[in-house]
Amino acid sequence: MVEKLKKKIQTKFHEPESVYQRRWWILAVLCLSLLIVMVGNTALNVALPILSEELKATNSQLQWLVDSYSIVFAGFLFMAGALGDRFGRKGILQLGLALFAVATLFAGFGANSANELIAARAVMGLAGAMIMPATLSILTNVFPNNERAKAIALWAGISGAGTAIGPLLTGFVLEHYSWHSAFLVSLPLIAIALISGAILIPKSSDPNHTKIDIPGSVLSVVGLVAIVYAIIEAPHNGWLSFDTLSVFSLGAAAMGLFVWWELKTKHPMLDVRLFKIKAFGVSALVLTLVFFALMGMFFNMSQLTQLVWGYSPLEAALKMLPMSAAIVVSSIMSPKLVQKFGKRKVVGSGMLIVALGVLLLSTLGIDVNYGMFVLAMCTAAFGMGIAMSPTTDLMMSAVPRSRAGMGSATNDTTRELGGSLGVAILGSLLAAQYSEKITPAVSQLPQQAQVVAESSLAGALRVAQMLPPQIGGALSIAAKTAWLDGYSHSLIVGAIVIAASATIAFKWLPNQSEESVDEIVHG
Numbered sequence: 001m002v003e004k005l006k007k008k009i010q011t012k013f014h015e016p017e018s019v020y021q022r023r024w025w026i027l028a029v030l031c032l033s034l035l036i037v038m039v040g041n042t043a044l045n046v047a048l049p050i051l052s053e054e055l056k057a058t059n060s061q062l063q064w065l066v067d068s069y070s071i072v073f074a075g076f077l078f079m080a081g082a083l084g085d086r087f088g089r090k091g092i093l094q095l096g097l098a099l100f101a102v103a104t105l106f107a108g109f110g111a112n113s114a115n116e117l118i119a120a121r122a123v124m125g126l127a128g129a130m131i132m133p134a135t136l137s138i139l140t141n142v143f144p145n146n147e148r149a150k151a152i153a154l155w156a157g158i159s160g161a162g163t164a165i166g167p168l169l170t171g172f173v174l175e176h177y178s179w180h181s182a183f184l185v186s187l188p189l190i191a192i193a194l195i196s197g198a199i200l201i202p203k204s205s206d207p208n209h210t211k212i213d214i215p216g217s218v219l220s221v222v223g224l225v226a227i228v229y230a231i232i233e234a235p236h237n238g239w240l241s242f243d244t245l246s247v248f249s250l251g252a253a254a255m256g257l258f259v260w261w262e263l264k265t266k267h268p269m270l271d272v273r274l275f276k277i278k279a280f281g282v283s284a285l286v287l288t289l290v291f292f293a294l295m296g297m298f299f300n301m302s303q304l305t306q307l308v309w310g311y312s313p314l315e316a317a318l319k320m321l322p323m324s325a326a327i328v329v330s331s332i333m334s335p336k337l338v339q340k341f342g343k344r345k346v347v348g349s350g351m352l353i354v355a356l357g358v359l360l361l362s363t364l365g366i367d368v369n370y371g372m373f374v375l376a377m378c379t380a381a382f383g384m385g386i387a388m389s390p391t392t393d394l395m396m397s398a399v400p401r402s403r404a405g406m407g408s409a410t411n412d413t414t415r416e417l418g419g420s421l422g423v424a425i426l427g428s429l430l431a432a433q434y435s436e437k438i439t440p441a442v443s444q445l446p447q448q449a450q451v452v453a454e455s456s457l458a459g460a461l462r463v464a465q466m467l468p469p470q471i472g473g474a475l476s477i478a479a480k481t482a483w484l485d486g487y488s489h490s491l492i493v494g495a496i497v498i499a500a501s502a503t504i505a506f507k508w509l510p511n512q513s514e515e516s517v518d519e520i521v522h523g
Contacts, residue, residue: 019142019202020142020144022200023142023143023147023151025200026138026139026142026200026201026202027139027142027143027151027154027155028196029193029196029197029200029201030135030136030138030139030155030201031135031154031155031158032189032192032193032196033093033097033131033134033135033193033197034131034132034135034155034158035158035165035189036097036100036131036186036189036190036193037100037128037131037132038158038165038166039165039166039169039185039186039189040069040100040104040124040128040166040186041069041070041073041128041166042166042167042298043166043167043169043170043182043183043185043186044065044066044069044121044170044182045066045166045167045298045299045301045302046166046167046170046171046174046302046306046313046316046317047170047174047179047182047302047313048062048065048066048299048302048303049302049303049306049307049313049458050174050179050313051065051114051117051179052456052457052458052459053458053462054179055113055114055117056114056459057114057456057458058455058456058459059427059431059434059455059456060232060233060236060431061114061115061118062427062456063232063299063423063424063427063428063431064114064118064232065114065117065118065121066121066295066299066420066423067228067232067420067423067424068118068119068121068122068125069121069122069124069125069128070125070295070416070417070419070420070423071122071125071224071225071228071416071420072122072123072125072126072129072221073125073126073128073129073132073412073416074129074224074412074413074416074417074420075129075220075221075224075225076125076126076129076130076217076221077129077132077133077410077412077413077416078213078216078217078220078269078270078410078413079129079212079213079217079269080092080096080129080130080133080134081133081137081407081410082212082213082269083130083212084130084133084134084137085137086212088203088204089134089137089138089141089203089204090134090138090197090201090202090203090204091203092130092134093130093131093134093135093138093197093201094194094197094198095130096127096128096129096130096131096134097127097131097190097193097194097197098194099123099126099127099130100124100127100128100131100186100190101187101190101191102123103120103121103123103124103127104120104124104183104184104186104187104190105184105187106120106123107120107121107124107180107183108180108181108183108184109180111180120183129412132412133411133412135155136152136155136392136396136407136411136412137204137407138201138202138204139151139152139155140396140407141204142202148393148396148397149335149338149389149390149393150335152389152392152393152396153331153332153334153335153389154331154332155389155392156331156334156385156388156389156392157327157328157331157332157385157389165324167302167316167317167320168317168318168320168321168324169185169317170182170185170313170317171312171313171314171315171316171317171318172314172317173185174312174313174314175312175313175314211267212267212269213262213265213267213268213269215261215265216258216261216262216265216268216269216270217269219254219255219257219258219261220254220255220258220269220270222250222251222254223251223252223253223254223255223257223258224251224255224417224420225251226247226248226250226251226254227248227251227252227255227421228251228420228421228424229247229251230243230244230245230247230248230251231248231421231424231425231428232424232427232428233247234428259272270410274398274399274407274410277398278508278509278510279394279395279397279398279509279510280394280395280398280399280407280410282504282505282508282509282510283391283392283394283395283509284395284410284411284414285414285501285504286347286351286387286391286501286504286505286509287388287391287392287395287411287414287415287418288414288415288417288418288421289418289497289498289500289501289504290351290354290384290387290388290418290498290501291414291415291416291417291418291419291422292418292419292421292422292425292426292494292497293354293355293358293422293426293494293495293497293498294354294358294380294384294419294422294494295418295419295420295422295423296422296423296425296426296427296490296491296494297358297361297380297422297426297491297494299422299423299426299427300426300427300430300487300490300491301320301361301377302316303457303483303487304364304484304487305319305320305373307457307458307461307480307483308366308457308480308483308484309368319370319373319374320377322374322377322378322381323377323378323380323381324381325378326377326378326381326382326385327381327382327384327385328385329382329385330350330381330382330383330384330385330386331385331386331388331389333385333386334346334385334386334387334388334389334390335389335390337386338390342511343390343391343393343394343509343510343511344505344506344509344510344511345506346386346387346390347387347390347391347505347509348502348503348505348506348509349383349386349387349502350383350384350385350386350387350388351383351387351498351499351501351502351505352383352499352502353379353380353382353383353386354379354380354383354384354387354498355383355495355496355498355499355502356379356380356383356495357376357377357378357379357380357381357382357383358376358380358491358494358495358498359491359492359495360372360375360376360379361373361376361377361380361491362487362488362491362492362495363376363488364376364484365484366477366480366481366484387505391509392411394509394510395407395410395411396411422494425493426490426491426493426494427490429486429489429490429493430483430486430487430489430490431486432486433482433485433486433489433490434457434482434483434485434486435454436482437481437482437485437486438453438454438460438478438479438482438483439454441453441474441475441478441479441482442454442460442463442475445463449463449466453475453479457479457480457483460475460476460479461476461479463475464476464479
């Protein structure tokens with residue numbers, strides 16, 4: 001009797017009418033889950049200078065602390081999206097949140113070296129890959145077409161806000177506790193998301209589910225990891241060295257085989273025919289290029305504010321807080337701008353605004369100029385906010401609801417792949433420029449001190465503190481100048497990439513999705 005009553009209540013609770021009535025509460029849970037992922041992804045940036053000092057991390061290890069999360073995230077997104085479509089999106093979301101909690105606990109209590117922390121970050125990336133696509137695919141299934149754009153705008157706004165909330169929480173914690181505690185701030189949020197999600201979120205899956213594409217999953221992970229590994233290690237190994245070229249070739253071959261397999265298999269993890277749809281393919285390219293530049297920018301900003309300008313982690317996070325407000329406000333404005341001007345003009349204009357902001361950031365120097373910093377940062381954030389939600393909406397509108405997991409995974413992969421390549425390539429450009437410029441300044445130091453100073457800006461500042469004041473002061477200025485030279489060059493490249501994405505959007509991005517993958521296949 002009790003079981004029958006329980007089943008009746010659950011059935012009633014998951015009826016379409018009941019789901020529709022609580023759709024905004026569901027969105028709140030989805031946004032909280034997304035916030036956990038974004039905080040986990042961006043919170044580390046403000047801790048990089050401290051980790052560089054406490055763990056004696058090199059430039060390469062700092063890049064891996066960021067990219068271990070992003071690469072695993074991007075590599076497993078397709079499989080996670082397919083698992084959600086196959087076995088249920090709610091279950092994958094809940095499992096991802098639980099795994100994120102486990103990895104967070106290890107990072108907070110068990111990791112005591114850079115490599116251990118890199119491993120913990122990789123597990124967080126796997127958990128994030130399960131969470132993020134599930135949030136967007138559940139959203140797509142819960143909201144009707146006439147409300148989906150508004151819901152996605154709010155979803156995108158939370159995504160953008162997380163880029164500032166994460167560093168702020170981390171900065172506050174680092175002001176009072178050790179770096180381990182920076183990884184524990186998301187635990188209360190995870191608990192709330194797990195409990196509320198279990199109650200509110202309805203079950204959904206693809207009724208025409210297919211087999212899981214194991215070969216495609218393996219090839220995509222091998223390809224992405226190998227390519228990004230080659231790029232990050234290139235400044236150390238040499239861009240044309242055997243190690244760099246062989247690992248990069250392995251990655252390129254794996255990605256080529258991935259595309260071939262996805263076209264050949266009856267049950268692809270990623271239906272590459274989606275990219276024949278202009279709304280989907282162009283949106284994916286634009287998102288990849290934008291996040292390439294943006295994540296490279298975030299990687300540099302925390303080191304600029306703390307190591308060059310001397311802010312504490314909390315001060316640095318507070319200084320970046322206006323960026324969050326700019327993203328949220330512009331994300332809310334975006335749907336109205338789209339109604340008036342169309343998606344092509346809004347996205348293209350947004351990209352140009354982002355490029356301008358990144359270019360302004362590249363002009364900052366050794367002397368603190370917070371006014372220019374805020375102007376540049378908010379300019380880039382405002383452009384990002386108005387452009388991201390219409391681009392995401394275009395991508396998702398081209399995918400059938402039953403394959404929402406695949407569409408969401410592709411949307412998230414473009415962001416993470418672009419971001420990981422941005423940190424790898426722009427970070428490597430900075431590292432190479434820094435190494436070249438700092439070498440003459442440390443040539444008279446003992447060999448061990450030279451190695452430490454050349455490994456990172458934080459390393460050079462540690463060496464400077466051990467030297468007599470006059471010599472140490474000169475080394476400190478030389479190191480900051482060398483780093484800023486690489487910083488400026490890398491952001492100029494980023495601005496050029498974003499300007500290119502604006503050109504692509506203006507020329508090829510449609511104002512609406514006029515076809516779906518089903519029409520591509522059967523039409």
